[in-house]
Amino acid sequence: MLLPRFLKIDLRRLILVLAVISVMATLGNSFYATYEAQRALLISNTLDANRVYAAKLAEMTNTMIQSSQSQLAYSAALLAPAMTDHNTLLSEVRRLQQQTATFNSVAIVNADAMVMAVYPDTLQIKGAKLTSQSAKLSITTHQPMITDPFVSLSGNYLISISYPIFDKEQTYLGYVTGTIYLQSQNMLSGILGQHYYRDGSSLYVVDRNRTRIYHPDNARVGEKIRDNAVVDKVLNGEEGALELTNDEGTDMLAGFAPIQQTHWGVVAQRPRTATLAGLDTQMMTVLFKLIPINLLILLFIWISAIFISRPLWQLANKAKLMDQQEALKNIARIRVWYFEAAQLKQAMLKGLGLLNTKIDKLHSDSHTDAMTGLANxxxxxxxxxxxxxxxxxxxxxxxxxxxxxxxxxxxxxxxxxxxxxxxxxxxxxxxxxxxxxxxxxxxxxxxxxxxxxxxxxxxxxxxxxxxxxxxxxxxxxxxxxxxxxxxxxxxxxxxxxxxxxxxxxxxxxxxxxxxxxxxxxxxxxxxxxxxxxxxxxxxxxxxxxxxxxx
The missing domain is CATH 3.30.70.270 (Reverse transcriptase/Diguanylate cyclase domain)
Known part of the structure; x- marks a missing residue:
């Protein structure tokens, strides 16, 4: 019963209904476009802010690492003539550890991997021979080194920065090393330990082995990060920003930058929900301002529909019969008195002609072999x-x-x-x-x-x-x-x-x-x-x- 009732609606009312739908669709589209534009702007600004923040932290970390290496290089030059003077050695490691908040501990190791001095000596390892992979690598390479994070004998998760010691004849005497505990207070943790937002945002650092070495949650330090596009890019030396879903299923807006000195990566991220928190309230204000002008547009369309209904009603009547063989002739007989209706009539005639031509061609193509032109x-x-x-x-x-x-x-x-x-x-x-x-x-x-x-x-x-x-x-x-x-x-x-x-x-x-x-x-x-x-x-x-x- 719905179909006959629908067919009895006059064209003027139908145009009005379509106009209402069109205006509402336009309003909805404008509202949606505005929402999407604001949303995209907020996301873009957050991504860019996180990228800049990550880049700044990476730069600061890089500078701190370079400064630490410079301090160790200076000490190495002082220690070269005093490798047998235990008081001088102890005094120098104490100075290095206490002068700045960079190192949690400082040690001097000779060419035989024996600890000559250490401060603070909480483990009492002075005189002990080091057998760790990082110690062996420092001695064999004779080069300044920054080790990958590892767990020390005391259970501390740390990195070690070392610098070789040579005498005047360039004979290798050992190295001086400073350790930075990744889960303790020091200058590096002060730089990397906090994000400037307090809304679920976080900042973490990964080393070149995809191990998380800094994170607001200490329990997550030392985790291996597997499938993560941000980590892939930052460890490849790229700087930028990306949207991703973290391990906990939260959509994040992440900025990232590499620390060139250590081959680490800094990732600053903020939850998408926190970024978009105030957008809904802002969009409701926009909606209330759009409603009056759209009501005026509807009134104007209703008045205009009265004047254009007749020729369009005739075209619509014939359009219902477009599947009949006489459709082209029937539409051609309709008289139209204004340009738009004439164009619509012409388009209908042209469309029917093209449709019939395409149907004939499709029928021919479906029964013809494309290569030979014979029937398939x-x-x-x-x-x-x-x-x-x-x-x-x-x-x-x-x-x-x-x-x-x-x-x-x-x-x-x-x-x-x-x-x-x-x-x-x-x-x-x-x-x-x-x-x-x-x-x-x-x-x-x-x-x-x-x-x-x-x-x-x-x-x-x-x-x-x-x-x-x-x-x-x-x-x-x-x-x-x-x-x-x-x-x-x-x-x-x-x-x-x-x-x-x-x-x-x-x-x-x-x-x-x-x-x-x-x-x-x-x-x-x-x-x-x-x-x-x-x-x-x-x-x-x-x-x-x-x-x-x-």
């Missing part, structure tokens, strides 16, 4: 169904190219395609208007000859065989074809598909007998042997089959 299997089946329904006699020629696989193997599939197209052209040259030429698949073809007796179908097949054998094909030279001919008497006989099988059987017999032949099947599908009498075929259903060899 769908088109062939449609024609067979048509012939079956008519019940009129039909001759069938099945053919395919001899040794086509060798052509593809020797010359390539492109040449094979050219041969198929050339063969299709030869078939079309000798075809009647009523004949149907089909590509049934691969190198196989089918010719449907309505109202043609068997002996004439055989002659046509033989002429085609000779024409193909004499015609040089592109890229291959001369080829041959084998053909099978069968006949369907028409109404009251077997299904037409049985005749197709007879034609196929005759084709395979031609292949078996050496190819480049035409074999004719009788109405029972029997094949005539090589010793059969010469070709004198009468156009009757009981016609015997003959073989014509090339």
């Amino acid at each position: 299997r769908r088109g062939m089946q449609q024609m067979l169904d048509h012939y079956q329904a008519l019940g009129r006699p039909l001759a069938v020629i099945a053919l395919d190219i001899d040794h086509f696989k060798q052509i593809n193997d020797s010359f390539g599939h492109d040449v094979g395609d050219q041969v198929l197209s050339a063969l299709a052209s030869l078939m079309q040259q000798g075809a009647r208007q009523a004949d149907a030429l089909c590509r049934s698949g691969g190198e196989e073809f089918l010719v449907l000859l309505p109202e043609l007796p068997l002996h004439l179908a055989h002659e046509i097949a033989e002429r085609l065989r000779q024409r193909v054998a004499a015609h040089p094909m592109p890229g291959t030279g001369h080829i041959t074809i084998s053909l099978g001919v069968a006949y369907w008497p028409g109404e009251g006989n077997d299904d037409l598909s049985a005749v197709l099988k007879q034609a196929d059987k005759a084709l395979y017999e031609a292949k078996h007998r050496g190819r480049n032949q035409t074999v004719v099947a009788n109405d029972q599908g029997a094949l005539i042997h090589d010793d059969a009498p010469p070709l004198l075929v009468a156009p009757h259903a009981d016609t015997q089959a003959h073989v014509i060899t090339g």
